[in-house]
Amino acid sequence: MEDEKHIEEFKKKTPKSQQLYIQASKHIAGGVESNVRIIDPYPIYMTHGKGQFIYDVDGNEYIDLLLGMGSIILGHNDPEIRQAVIDRVTKGGDVLGAPSDLAVEYAEKVKKPFPSMDLIRFCNSGTEATMNLIRIARAYTGKDCIAKAEGAYHGGHDYALHALHLTEDLLDGDPRNPPCLPYGSGIPKYITEELIKVFPFNDINATAEILEKNQDKLAAVIVEPVMGGGGLIIPKNDFLKDLRRVTEKLGIVLIFDEVLVGFRIAYGGGQEKYDVKADLTALSKIAGGGFQLACLGGKREIMEIVLPSTQGTAAEVTAGMTSAVQVGTYNGHPTGLAAGSKAIEILGRPGTYEYLEKISAMLFGGLRDQLEDKKIVGTVNNVGPLGQIYFDCDKADTWRETFALSEEKWNKFFYGGISKGVYFGIPHPDERFFLSKAHTEEDIQRVLDITDELLNEIKKG
Numbered sequence: 001m002e003d004e005k006h007i008e009e010f011k012k013k014t015p016k017s018q019q020l021y022i023q024a025s026k027h028i029a030g031g032v033e034s035n036v037r038i039i040d041p042y043p044i045y046m047t048h049g050k051g052q053f054i055y056d057v058d059g060n061e062y063i064d065l066l067l068g069m070g071s072i073i074l075g076h077n078d079p080e081i082r083q084a085v086i087d088r089v090t091k092g093g094d095v096l097g098a099p100s101d102l103a104v105e106y107a108e109k110v111k112k113p114f115p116s117m118d119l120i121r122f123c124n125s126g127t128e129a130t131m132n133l134i135r136i137a138r139a140y141t142g143k144d145c146i147a148k149a150e151g152a153y154h155g156g157h158d159y160a161l162h163a164l165h166l167t168e169d170l171l172d173g174d175p176r177n178p179p180c181l182p183y184g185s186g187i188p189k190y191i192t193e194e195l196i197k198v199f200p201f202n203d204i205n206a207t208a209e210i211l212e213k214n215q216d217k218l219a220a221v222i223v224e225p226v227m228g229g230g231g232l233i234i235p236k237n238d239f240l241k242d243l244r245r246v247t248e249k250l251g252i253v254l255i256f257d258e259v260l261v262g263f264r265i266a267y268g269g270g271q272e273k274y275d276v277k278a279d280l281t282a283l284s285k286i287a288g289g290g291f292q293l294a295c296l297g298g299k300r301e302i303m304e305i306v307l308p309s310t311q312g313t314a315a316e317v318t319a320g321m322t323s324a325v326q327v328g329t330y331n332g333h334p335t336g337l338a339a340g341s342k343a344i345e346i347l348g349r350p351g352t353y354e355y356l357e358k359i360s361a362m363l364f365g366g367l368r369d370q371l372e373d374k375k376i377v378g379t380v381n382n383v384g385p386l387g388q389i390y391f392d393c394d395k396a397d398t399w400r401e402t403f404a405l406s407e408e409k410w411n412k413f414f415y416g417g418i419s420k421g422v423y424f425g426i427p428h429p430d431e432r433f434f435l436s437k438a439h440t441e442e443d444i445q446r447v448l449d450i451t452d453e454l455l456n457e458i459k460k461g
């Protein structure tokens with residue numbers, strides 16, 4: 001499947017990773033910590049990151065466009081974030097299990113770029129954040145169903161693992177009324193059949209019909225402002241504004257999953273970029289400054305549903321049945337709060353997003369020019385420092401349009417990048433790559449020189 005020449009180069013370059021993979025596979029399922037890290041012929045085991053680079057166990061340096069799956073935007077091991085974490089760890093950085101001063105400082109900082117969040121809470125991952133928000137929306141509305149976009153990823157819990165990573169042959173013919181299929185096994189049938197509705201991102205008429213038909217059942221619509229599933233699908237024709245209007249009219253809570261795009265496509269994420277206010281918002285990745293932290297929040301009247309209630313019978317109140325429970329030993333961990341708080345502060349300084357836009361235009365615009373000059377059929381989608389290249393796909397405005405992409409050509413691109421010293425993001429053609437403030441214009445030019453060679457090879461076949 002993969003390009004043999006580049007796989008050979010890959011193996012020559014990474015013998016210690018191959019060794020470690022054999023060892024790791026004895027103890028860790030698949031030798032990796034998470035399914036997305038599985039790649040052929042084996043994963044490259046990394047030791048650390050510094051600035052715009054990551055280093056593997058063989059000592060190879062890569063220009064890093066994976067950036068902690070999008071969690072790093074200031075560069076790895078940013079000196080100010082590192083110092084904030086060291087200070088916290090020196091003072092006492094382990095878990096307290098009690099509220100901390102840092103949580104208050106963080107809350108004040110995060111609400112400036114995300115003013116739709118009147119009240120927030122903390123947890124540890126994007127998965128937990130969307131899972132908690134779905135429960136909060138259910139408790140608030142008294143309804144059980146949620147609607148999600150076909151192809152969208154919202155984390156690894158049972159409600160989110162639907163209608164994604166599917167192939168064309170598994171789908172029925174009607175893109176305006178997508179089926180709900182589970183992603184993977186182990187998900188209760190009841191959830192799939194009764195609790196999840198699926199809508200087509202960027203088709204507001206079809207989406208509105210689905211929401212109207214299920215209005216009485218739907219607690220929430222969960223959506224990424226820019227859809228990461230399928231690579232990168234950019235909202236078109238005011239899709240998000242219309243979705244806001246329709247959900248408001250139907251009394252359905254609108255959840256923006258800003259885990260990937262918050263602090264990335266703009267300081268205030270998708271809500272700032274597209275001028276839309278969500279009812280509830282999930283943040284993680286950059287919001288934790290490269291450490292484990294997630295933050296969920298939204299309208300006061302909705303978020304207050306997490307507070308222990310005095311309503312209901314004494315037994316119901318004691319059993320916590322009248323409020324939505326939001327808990328976790330590690331919620332608001334001191335190191336995550338210290339790192340996230342510092343990251344938000346640094347990102348708020350003048351010039352940050354202008355610089356990111358500048359290097360993003362250089363990289364993604366450069367890739368577009370190269371495809372055009374070489375007459376290679378393909379598309380490059382990006383919103384600021386977040387983008388993907390699609391081969392054989394001349395347009396990627398909807399998730400189903402991305403089915404046309406060539407996995408083979410993308411593999412040549414990815415593995416070729418590895419052999420030449422660039423790590424092109426999450427190693428799958430329906431994922432994406434990222435830029436950080438630590439990347440210099442020289443780095444971008446080096447990446448473009450490499451892609452020029454790779455695209456010539458792809459053109460030759």
Ligand SMILES: Cc1ncc(COP(=O)(O)O)c(C=O)c1O
Pocket residue numbers: 069124125126127128130153154155156224228257258259260284285
């Ligand atoms: C949009 C979105 N939501 C949720 C998640 C899940 O976050 P985590 O991996 O921290 O659980 C991700 C992770 O990539 C994501 O991109």
